[in-house]
Amino acid sequence: MHRIAGALALTLLLAACGGPSESDSHAEGGHGEHAETQQPAKGEHGGRLLEKDGYTVELGIAEDGAPPRFQAWLYRDGKPLPPSAGSVEVRLKRLGNIAENHALKAQADGSLMAATVVGEPHSFDVDVVANVDGTNLRWTYPSYEGRTAIPAKIAQDAGIRVATAGAGTIADEHEVQGLLTPIEGRxxxxxxxxxxxxxxxxxxxxxxxxxxxxxxxxxxxxxxxxxxxxxxxxxxxxxxxxxxxxxxxxxxxxxxxxDLSSLWVDLHVFGSDAQHIRAGVPVEITRLSDGATAQTTLERVLPGTATASQSTVARATIANADGLWRPGSAVKARITVDQQPAALVVPLAALQTFRDWDVVFVRVGDTYEVRPVELGKRDAQRVEVLSGLKPGDQVVVEQSYLVKADIEKSGASHDH
Missing domain, CATH: 2.40.50.100 (RNA polymerase II/Efflux pump adaptor protein, barrel-sandwich hybrid domain)
Structure with missing residues (x-):
């Protein structure tokens, strides 16, 4: 119910401010900010037809079982020309003013094709420069997908927050249950x-x-x-x-x-997990009654096995100056066995799915755009990003589902 209400609130706020709507959101390859109102004409190969002075370049992205690459076919007065009759270069400007060039070369099948891959998302401003039979030709147009614009005030009111992607650590953690007991001798x-x-x-x-x-x-x-x-x-x-x-x-x-000024936390570790847990590692204890946490260190792993549960008992001590940690209370704990550095991490809350991708959403100004990411190791709080993101990117880390909903409300496509 909370998510539905949040998405509805964002939709209403955007409508009130004249934000993107379904009627202005469709364009070749996607939808979103500054998108065109009509679908472009398509050629016999399914590509976009670019026409000028009797010449036509049909431009598409080949994706059949191979990494996507630009592919083009040449025409004069509606009749096919051999690929040797001209040259085509596609210059892209991605969100954040990132330039990318793709030079197309003649192929044996009668087309021109780039050797370079067009990375996802296929969302950019396109500048096509061609020379056919000695005639210089040029076309520019936007081709956006997975993109939307949300004014800063609306994003703030909706609770959308961003953080800078950067290096971090991925922890090998074990979630366990435990019991608070008075310290022996006290x-x-x-x-x-x-x-x-x-x-x-x-x-x-x-x-x-x-x-x-x-x-x-x-x-x-x-x-x-x-x-x-x-x-x-x-x-x-x-x-x-x-x-x-x-x-x-x-x-x-x-x-x-x-004397309850400090208490033992007896944690029950089961099965093979007990073989990885050693004294000296950090532990976070969570009080079930109100979610309060305390940081401590595992002091020892007891040599015996608890008879009733057949678990190994790992023991830590926590301070209890306020007396709110009560003997006999059940707690949960996260034992961090190891921490591995990672070049790039994001919070788990940043992750969403978009089509069949794992994605995050990047903000540049008031524009938000999907970024498909390859993920590595993860723990209870964060995940390693292997590709698809770069250090310094501003990533949505709270209410990312609202950004996804705003992108999807107009029916994002992937039609090249």
């Missing part, structure tokens, strides 16, 4: 020194106490005098097992006091 069971009736209790379960603070008064059965039972440590009263008038003994604890 729990005190407070008992009466001498048996006798409880005359006074001064604290309740949950109270914070300091070392030496009085917890109860007991009347000794031996001396008939009253003595004080004090807390041996500073901490929190976990349990009070006495009532005024009850008889205390030196066998049953009256109170249980624990």
């Amino acid at each position: 729990i005190a069971k407070v008992t009466a020194r001498f048996p006798g009736p409880v005359r006074r209790l001064t604290v309740n379960a949950g109270d914070t106490v300091r070392a030496g603070q009085a917890l109860a008064s007991i009347e000794s059965n031996l001396s008939l005098t009253t003595y004080t039972v004090a807390s041996p440590i500073s901490g929190v009263v976990l349990a009070r097992n006495a009532a005024v008038g009850s008889v205390a003994s030196d066998a049953a604890p009256l109170f249980e006091v624990a």
